[in-house]
Amino acid sequence: MSTTLQAPRISDYAIIVDRKDNVAVVKNETATGLEVILPDGRLMTVKAVVPPGHRFATRDIPAGEFVLQYGQPIGTSLGISEGQLISHENMSDEVPIVRDLPENLHTPAPNYIPEAERATFMGFRRPDGRVGTRNHVLIVPTSMCASHEAQQISMIAEFTLYNREKYPNVDGVVAIPHNKGCGCQDGSTIDVMLRTLSNYADHPNVGGVILIDLGCEKTNLSQVEKYLLKREKSFDKPMAKIGIQDVGGTQAAIERGLKEVEAMLPEINKVARQECPISELVLGVKCGGSDGFSGISANPSLGRAADRLIRSGGTVLITEVPEFCGAEHVLASRAKDVDTGRAIYRMVDWYKEYASKFGAVLNQNPSPGNVTGGLLNITIKSLGAIAKAGTTRVEGTVEYAETPKTRGLNLMQGPGYDQESTPGLVAAGATVIVFTTGRGTTIGNAIAPVIKLASNTPIFERMTQDLDLSAGRVIDGTETIDEVGARVFDHVRRVASGEIQARAEEHKHREFQFWAEQTVSL
8 A cells, every 4th residue: 555655646647639549649768677656556666667658557458459549540559468568569550440321411610709809810912802921022933954053143132132121022033943854754743743832922921923934844934824823712923934945044034033033022022911811821730750649739729729720711731541441430420421421531541552652551650759758550640640630620621722612620632641641731821730749850941931840849849940839848747738729829829920920930941842642632
């Protein structure tokens, strides 16, 4: 009895995420022989050194029984005793496949916040009614053959022409150099590329655009213009076009581009921020460099902020379809209707087939860093990853870089690669991104602020110049998910308003690439 009274509670060392779970996730490395008191009052002994983010069994889990975290199966026991470290040696990755959807599936709409009680932010309202969080001059190369010139124009312009004091309403001169285009792609692959480029040109975070091509490529100026003209609302912003062959080569194109930027800056500066309802915000949610804490602290905290935005009439976009695998049944059960639920399954099935063409399976998605951090398989990773999107119903699904048709939560087809999925969210209309990380990441975006939310305190303290916020206090036990979610929401509002920059913006992280693959999955 005295031993039991002196033993610490399990919450001092580990987290039981859901009351159905038969595992606990360790906060700090545990020693063999550690005794802890479980929530039901039982005394148990941890039988191994368990690294942070990994888990141990809180009871015997006989062979063939499911191992549970988040209240969901994350694998099948090969024979696990109470207190054992959960590893690939005693747990297989097998989980039940759930695909049944009721024909009368109808998920209620969110409980909307009254308009008078909703937050506002200071944004750039465009002629078509959309609202941007930034006001950039954007240089768009239509192919790899014009990317060098586009980058040179933006870099030289920022050092010689752009001055924040002279143009206080302009956020910078940026380019999106890439390695695609020319004549090497066909069919819907070109469609994806041109859709992405034209959506960047037409993005509400862009005040003026310069399109530049070499002159002989398949993905040329006229093709991008055709995509711009397809839009329901007319393209109404300053635009210039440069053909490198037409003007006489690289140097001539750069000089012409600088003249166009110089002429655009005063025009773009005329657009000032104004107070706008938070419902005009489009939030992209992402994760990268995840660990065993991401799904317990950072992702659900971001999910709270996402819920509040959606309940305020706003829009949230989530992608990385490989990280729906193993959790797609959770998303499908939250679909607004059965057709939307089936579309979610089709997204995942398409990606599985796509990955198989390269000899890959989605269970290979977790990186070495993910596994070291406690994400042993794709199911654990996915169940934690989808928490970024909150708890409201799924309104629809869209292809990569495709704009959603409705507000609320939308799922976008796309890869798990940060450098391709983040630009895809922006091309789909996201005006600000929140990117959760457990291992630490530095990626940004050319035209949209990317806010980093750390899952644990040590990584936040080690990379404080790159990470904006921390959810580590959830793990430490000094802050709740709701409290962190409120902080995230307010930080998003301040960044969107231009009161502060995201760390990635401060360091001028402007990564851009797109996933130029055939994506007909819906």
